[in-house]
Amino acid sequence: MRKHTRLVFAACLSVIATAAAAFEARAEIVVGGTFSLTGPAAALGTSFQRTMPLLPKEIAGEPVRYVIVDDGSDPSNAVRNVRKLINEDRVDVLIGPTNAATGYAVAPLLAEFKVPLISGTAIDLFGEKSYWFINVSTPISMWVDRIAKRMKETGMKRVAYVGYNDVYGDTAFANFKKSCDQLGIEIISNERFARADTSFVGQALRIVAAQPDAVFIAASGSPAVLPNVALRDRGYTKPLYNAPVAVGQDFLRLGGAKVEGIIAASNLIPVPYQIPDSNPSKKAVVELADQFAKLYPTTAPDTQNPTAYDSGIVLKMVAAEALKVAKPGTEGFRLAIRDRLHTIRGLVGSIGVYNFEPNEPYGVGSNSVVFVTVQDGKWKYIGD
Structure with a gap:
């Protein structure tokens, strides 16, 4: 049994x-x-x-x-x-x-x-x-290094950094400092802000007073508009460099005329039809742009x-x-x-x-x- x-x-x-x-x-x-x-x-x-x-x-x-x-x-x-x-x-x-x-x-x-x-x-x-x-x-290291090299090529010697007060801001700054040290560029200001902040006045005034040759802003989407506009409002007219994650329609819509002339490292999608045919991803990014346009004609x-x-x-x-x-x-x-x-x-x-x-x-x-x-x-x- x-x-x-x-x-x-x-x-x-x-x-x-x-x-x-x-x-x-x-x-x-x-x-x-x-x-x-x-x-x-x-x-x-x-x-x-x-x-x-x-x-x-x-x-x-x-x-x-x-x-x-x-x-x-x-x-x-x-x-x-x-x-x-x-x-x-x-x-x-x-x-x-x-x-x-x-x-x-x-x-x-x-x-x-x-x-x-x-x-x-x-x-x-x-x-x-x-x-x-x-x-x-x-990789962050790649596009940050490209920004630093472009600064060097255009004669920038003393620059300022703006980033989030979080791990992204720390990572971007560490890479930027590494590239600047190698290129002989001095970082004279390191300002931070939170993604949800509504004012950047204090930081902007300190940057303007330091008189850097250019400012690198490592921020994304709509929050990136805040330091760009605050610096322009305080009379800063020199180059403003931005991260790829800032590049989008929200940035243009919220920044308006005050972000005219800013520079950003970017991937290919904002300018798919403008990039050279020699770029190996030209066909793929144009296909994405075309498909996206069919889904969202106004976006x-x-x-x-x-x-x-x-x-x-x-x-x-x-x-x-x-x-x-x-x-x-x-x-x-x-x-x-x-x-x-x-x-x-x-x-x-x-x-x-x-x-x-x-x-x-x-x-x-x-x-x-x-x-x-x-x-x-x-x-x-x-x-x-």
Whole structure:
């Protein structure tokens, strides 16, 4: 009798294990994302979200379902969102986040839960810390160095820095200081502000009094308008250099005539038809611009749109490869995606051509950065 009971119990366990395995694997790829759709970084998150209709709805015959949640631009909310996406929605891969503060906050969860991330923001973590993610954006170090070199080429010797009082501001400043030290440029002022601030008067007065040859403002979207306008209002007429994440329609709309003539490092999307045909991503960025125009005839694309769009290009490639070895909803599928992310070679996107290496989260080259200015209320290409 006992032997019979043991056999029945063993058979039940076998049935349960088989059912669990069948439940784990599923016939759809689930992609999760925590986006900053409200709060100070909402311009970045809503721009990223606008691009979602252009991401793949099916990969190698498998349907793709996207689960997007708002983190309110709050890193702690982003962490809670990602935990929920993993534990309750059982995502196979994450995209986003849409600002650096939330990106750094969620990065440690990737290894904990073994879930890969195609990052929509620049997360400057390297080596083992980048094992579970890649960045589709241009590295901060690359475009900051390009700004510093342009300053040097145009005779700037004493410059000022403006950035957020958070990890993004610290990272941008560290890279800027490194480049300036190498080029013999002196940073005479380092001013900070919060993304939600409504006044920059005190900082602007200190910068104007210091009389730098140029100012580098490392800020994004609508918050970037504040220091640019405050400096112009206080009579500062010398060059203002901005980050790629500032480049967008919100910046033009809110800044108006006061941001005419500012300079920004940028990816290609603000000027897709103006960049030289020799740029390897010209075709891809023009395709994105054309598709975006069909979706939003009255809205011009900004620098977040190609980040989202290229996330889809990468997703399509790595998921198709992962499907050859495992089913969605399994750890094997997530591991296969992670493994493929860091071996991508020669994948052309709208930002640049992606070539990833193990322990290196960035993949684009220097031709992903161009310089633009504001002329007559529009972005104008002024060189590489």
